[in-house]
Structures are given as C-alpha cells and as structure tokens.
Amino acid sequence: MLLQEKYKLLKDIIRKKGSAAIAFSGGVDSTFLLKVTKEVLGDNLLAITATSSTYPKRELNEAIKYAEDIQVKHVIISSEELEIEGFASNPKNRCYYCKKELYTKINNIALNNGISYVFDGSNLDDTGDYRPGMQAAKELDVISPLKEAGLTKNDIRELSKSLGLPTWNKPSFACLSSRFPYGNKITLSKLNMVDKAEQLLLDIGITQVRVRHHGEIARIEVDPSEREKFFNIDIMNHIGNELRKIGFTYVTLDLLGYRTGSMNETLSTEDKASLL
Numbered sequence: 001m002l003l004q005e006k007y008k009l010l011k012d013i014i015r016k017k018g019s020a021a022i023a024f025s026g027g028v029d030s031t032f033l034l035k036v037t038k039e040v041l042g043d044n045l046l047a048i049t050a051t052s053s054t055y056p057k058r059e060l061n062e063a064i065k066y067a068e069d070i071q072v073k074h075v076i077i078s079s080e081e082l083e084i085e086g087f088a089s090n091p092k093n094r095c096y097y098c099k100k101e102l103y104t105k106i107n108n109i110a111l112n113n114g115i116s117y118v119f120d121g122s123n124l125d126d127t128g129d130y131r132p133g134m135q136a137a138k139e140l141d142v143i144s145p146l147k148e149a150g151l152t153k154n155d156i157r158e159l160s161k162s163l164g165l166p167t168w169n170k171p172s173f174a175c176l177s178s179r180f181p182y183g184n185k186i187t188l189s190k191l192n193m194v195d196k197a198e199q200l201l202l203d204i205g206i207t208q209v210r211v212r213h214h215g216e217i218a219r220i221e222v223d224p225s226e227r228e229k230f231f232n233i234d235i236m237n238h239i240g241n242e243l244r245k246i247g248f249t250y251v252t253l254d255l256l257g258y259r260t261g262s263m264n265e266t267l268s269t270e271d272k273a274s275l276l
Helices: 003-017 028-041 057-069 094-112 124-128 133-139 153-162 188-203 224-230 233-246 262-266 269-275
Strands: 020-023 045-051 074-078 209-214 217-222 250-253
Touching: 003 028, 003 153, 020 028, 020 094, 028 045, 028 057, 028 153, 045 057, 045 094, 057 074, 074 094, 094 133, 188 209, 188 217, 188 233, 217 224, 224 233, 233 250
Parallel strands: 020 045, 045 074, 217 250
Antiparallel strands: 209 217
C-alpha cells in the first residue's frame, strides 16, 4: 500500500470513531496521531499524558507545549508505576502492569468526558518486538489507529515531516524503567541515576541514548553513527568521571550501539511466546 493510501486509511479509521482520547507522550508516534486526529475530529479530542518518576520532565514539557500549540484540551495525570503491585520487582511482563494501570485511568477520564474511544500510538513495527503492554491495550479495548492503517515508524516520520511536525526526527524514547535487566528491582534512586546520566549525554550533543543500569555498571548505548563521538580522551574522561559522581562504579560503551529493546535480547523465544 502506498504511503498516501495508508494516510487516507488512517483518517478514515479516526473519522469513524467520532471522538477520541489519546494516550499522548509527546513522542514521534503519539504527536503525529494527535495532529491527524485534531485535523479529522476537531475539538472532539482529548490528549492525556501521564507524569511519573519513570519519565523525565523534559518529555512532559515537550508534550505540554505541543498540545498548547495545536490547541488540544490536555489532561495531565499521575501514574506512579513504582506503587503498582508487581511493577517494581521488574518482571518480564513489567510493561503490562504499567499499561493496564495507565489505560484504566485514561478509559475512566474518557468516559467522564463523554468519549467512547481511547487511542494509543502503537505502529506496525511494534508488532516485531516483545511488547506486553499491547496485551493490556487489547484487554481494555484501546485502539491503535497507526497500526491498523499499516503505518511503520519510517512512514510516520515521513508524514510528520510533510506536516511540519517538530518530532519528525525526534529520537525514539522509552520509559526509564526499560533501562534495567529483568528481575533487577527498580527504585526511585536508580531511576534518578539513569535520568541524570542520560541528561549529561544529551547535554554534550548525543541525540539517541540509553544508559542501561547493570548495578554498578552503566552500559551506554548510542546511535551507531554517534559512537565515534566517544573516541576522544577528554570526552571519555568527562563522561566516566561524571557518571561515577552519579553513582556508577564502572562506565562502559556498548560497541554495537543503540537498538530497540536490547534488554529483550536475554529473553528466549519461549519466554516471549509464554508472556504474550
């Protein structure tokens, strides 16, 4: 299917719903979805963004600004994942607990505002990785218009660029809880360590970054094209010293660079199948 055909299909899917509440993170996918839904449904739209210790303030601020820019009614809710039973112990299906809590809250807000449908920003590429949060979406009847229209991440970036969206080339982001190996307990202090470390790397010009928290070890993943930025003694010393101040004992660079869902590489095929 041609890109413009997918785009038309997306609008048709949205139009048939009449009104919608969108789980809006401010990322590439949900920003594009919000823009198109605003064009199709006008004011019959509500953006809902969760704030918690697992998301940096910079992400929340960007979401608030964009919703204001296109004049969408925007609700901010608290979503303290660490208080959700089963989440902090970081099981392999951790995201299920988080998304179930989030979508339950969004569903309730939508109903209280006379809205029957909830959208999320899942796209076609998301079906290629282990995503237990998608099971929660299915159970709570959350609709994924981008996925239904067959749009991939690259499609969404291309369409976002044509629409003039500031997020068209924004690096992918996932909540800070994804930085920990399964089974390693997630705490507020550990989340703060990761947040500070990633902010440091962003401040020196790295655009796509994950600091994986392996106890005393920080494993830095950056876009493969940015690995050469580390090949400088002063830069290496600066990053190493600053991350030690944050609380890490050892600071390493993943030689393969950033890849989506690298923590899932430890899961067997059987693990993924049993947890879907």
